[in-house]
Amino acid sequence: MLYERSAGAVMFYYDGKRTEYLLLLYGAGHWDFPKGNIEENEEELETVRREIFEETGIKNLVFIPNFRHEIRYFYRKKGELVNKEVVFYLVRSYEKEVRLSSEHKDYAWLDYENALRRLTYKTAKETLVRAHDFLASIGGRL
Numbered sequence: 001m002l003y004e005r006s007a008g009a010v011m012f013y014y015d016g017k018r019t020e021y022l023l024l025l026y027g028a029g030h031w032d033f034p035k036g037n038i039e040e041n042e043e044e045l046e047t048v049r050r051e052i053f054e055e056t057g058i059k060n061l062v063f064i065p066n067f068r069h070e071i072r073y074f075y076r077k078k079g080e081l082v083n084k085e086v087v088f089y090l091v092r093s094y095e096k097e098v099r100l101s102s103e104h105k106d107y108a109w110l111d112y113e114n115a116l117r118r119l120t121y122k123t124a125k126e127t128l129v130r131a132h133d134f135l136a137s138i139g140g141r142l
């Protein structure tokens with residue numbers, strides 16, 4: 001079995017009234033959060049920052065403290081089973097303009113309900129529920 005570890009972000013834009021989450025359409029056809037492989041000697045937060053920049057062009061962001069959510073799934077790569085772990089952080093973006101890389105086919109800033117509908121996988125939906133609940137719990141302290 002192969003093992004992979006990625007790090008990513010539930011990234012949101014808050015204009016003082018509404019919160020929108022950024023989802024990407026992966027080449028394989030699923031909607032998910034920005035994320036990518038944790039490279040050797042890289043800290044999780046560094047991976048998240050690097051991947052967000054590579055995948056969206058966004059640099060102007062802030063990590064929201066005390067949120068970290070890990071998921072696991074299995075998929076097949078050229079017939080071989082891959083055991084994959086992805087750790088998600090919560091990131092506030094201060095930019096809405098997205099410059100996609102060739103890895104993704106589309107992007108969308110969506111409110112909570114629509115993002116929840118759009119995400120392809122159950123584990124990703126669960127991650128969004130956690131992040132949204134966390135933001136609600138810190139409320140005005142953003």
Ligand code: ATP
Pocket residue numbers: 006007026028030032035036037073074075084121122123124
């Ligand atoms: P990364 O963005 O971490 O570099 P990647 O683009 O190589 O990863 P994944 O997004 O992990 O790959 O997708 C690899 C396979 O796993 C695809 O077939 C995808 O449909 C499937 N997959 C992605 N996310 C999930 C999930 N949360 N649950 C189950 N299967 C998933």
